[in-house]
Every structure is written in structure tokens, then in C-alpha cells.
Amino acid sequence: MITSRGYAAQSAKTQLAPWSFERRELGPHDILIEVLYCGVCHTDWHLINNDWYEGIFPMVPGHEITGRVIQVGSLVQKFKAGDHTGVGVMVDSCGNCVNCTHHQEQFCQVSPVQTYGSVGKDGLVTYGGYANNVVVNEQFAHHIAPTLDLAAAAPLLCAGITTYSPLKKWNVGRGHKLAVIGLGGLGHMAVKFGLAFGAEVTVLSTSASKEKDAAALGAHHFVVTTDDEQRKAVSSSFDFILDTVSAKHDLNGYLAMLKTDGVLICVGIPSEPFELSPFALPAGNKTVTGSGAGGLQETQEMLDFCAAHNIVSSIELIDIKDIHPAFERMLKGDVRYRFVIDMSTL
């Protein structure tokens, strides 16, 4: 077994603290990664608090992992020691079901294995990237171009692919008006990708203080959604809205901002159900849809796109001991725009 050190919650809703544990020995197709950086996704908070379902504890969160390959199994072909690599939200799948064979391994119907809080095919609980190392089948690790900063690239593995994938699927680009709800980890990546694809981008935010930052990111417009006048001014305006909000909110008001035939894509996952007015969709032929992370092939495509267009996340690098103050700031919407843990502080 491989010895690991990390930060774990020993039970739901408890503080993360240092913890030593073991990972599986390298199999022929596995690589051992020295974790250098790990992004702090709002999902980490949802999961250590059992917001969505009962988790498996102890839990080592973290699914925005970047680092360096330090050892490879005997049959590994994709990587060699020293390569820059990244791991996202999943570390295994069956490879044979309809979703796996259509490059949507994140929805594997037979044996999906999340990066943490899951049970792998080896029967062992998976532990995430708030740790010094990780062992993963090479197919579930991605190449990161040496030109990309590994700290700022870490959030691409979840926030990046989760926003890139739906914008690509709906061909959002030139001639489209895109609004992004919530300027946080996912939201700021949606702004960057929306702009890279040529859309006219509006940020819909509850935080007036983020207006300057949105402009610095390149967003064309900024709407403070707590201001009724500003909301009214964007009624029936957008072709697409990407909703990244992590907490309960009213979709009906946002649907009124869509043009006829407009599409609202939910990627945020609050812990409470949405309520829809019966008129919200028929009045204007509106569509509400969702999107979950992205498959292996598309994740590599997104990382290559980022390398080609010099896109990374805007980050605040933190010491792992400051993970709880970082969570507290994230919960207040005060994140600019992704906390990333510097794993050398472990």
C-alpha cells in the first residue's frame, strides 16, 4: 500500500484535520501523482456536510487536482515520470455502458467511481486531492501542457470542464447573448469560456462589489440581481443563461430574462428543490436543462483549448491550514475566484 497524508473530515459536518491513510499499490495501468495543487470546489463543502446525501467518512475532499507524475505502472503508456497531469471528479468507470461508450464516463451506469467518497473497483474507499499524493488509472488522468501554471490550472479539472461542456454542447458563441448567474468558481470560468467562444457575456450577481472584477474578466455587462430596476432592464434579453448558484434561489425570475426559445442551463446544485411557475416555460417556449462535469475526452479537449488560448482560473492560493476560513469566505460569496490549496503547506 502507498502511504498518504492529507486533510480529512472524520464525520459529516466536522472540521477537516490532518490524517494519514493508505492508497492502493500501483497496478499495471496506474500512475502515482505528487499532488502539488488542489482547487476548493463548493461541492467539497456540500459533500462534507451531507448536503445532498450521506457521505462515506473519513472523507478527504478534492477533485481539482494538479501535480507531477512520480511513478508509473508496468503497462502505462500515456505518462512518464515528471509529466504534468490533472485529475477531476472521477477516477474509474465501467468502460462498457452506453454512457461510457459515448464518452460520458461521468454518468457511468454500472460502476462510477468518484475521486473521493466513493468505493473503487478494488473495494477501497477513494480519497481526494487534499493530500500529498493520489493513485489513479492513467485513463482518468489528463495531460496538462507545461505552459499552463499548475496552480491556476487546478480548477479547470472541475469548474473548467463543468462550464466548458454545456457551452460547447449548445454551441454558445458569436451572435449569442449569454448570462452567467453567480460570479464564483464556476461562474468566472463560464465568463472566460463564453468570451473565448465569442458570446456577449453578462454577469448576473448578488454582489455589487464584483462589478469591477467582472469587467476585468472581460464581461460586457453586469447586473446586480437584488436591484429590481436592473433586473427589469434585462427582461427577455438572453439566448442562454448558465446558472452556477450553490444555494436556494428562484429560477422563475431568471427565466423571465430569457428571450423566446431561450435556454437556462443549471450546473449549480443547491440542496433544495427548484420551484417552477407553470407559466415559466410555456410562456416563450423556454428550456431548462442541466449539465454535469464532462467526459474524459472532452476534459482533455478543454485542457488543450485552455493551453492554446492561455486560459486558466483566477485563483487565491491558500495554505491548507486555512481551509475553513476559505470555506467561510466561499459561503459568503467572497471568493476571487477559486481558492487553490498549495499542497507544499501540508
Ligand code: NAP
Ligand atoms: P462558489 O464559488 O461558491 O460560487 C457560487 C456563487 O453563487 C457565489 O459566488 C455567488 O455569486 C452565487 N450565490 C451564492 N448564493 C446565492 C444565492 N442564494 N442566490 C444567488 N446567487 C448566489 O461555488 P462553485 O464552486 O462555483 O459551485 C457552484 C455550484 O455548482 C455548487 O452547488 C457546486 O456543488 C456545483 N457544481 C456542480 C457541478 C456539476 O457537475 N454540475 C460541478 C461542480 C460544482 P455572486 O456573489 O456573484 O452572486
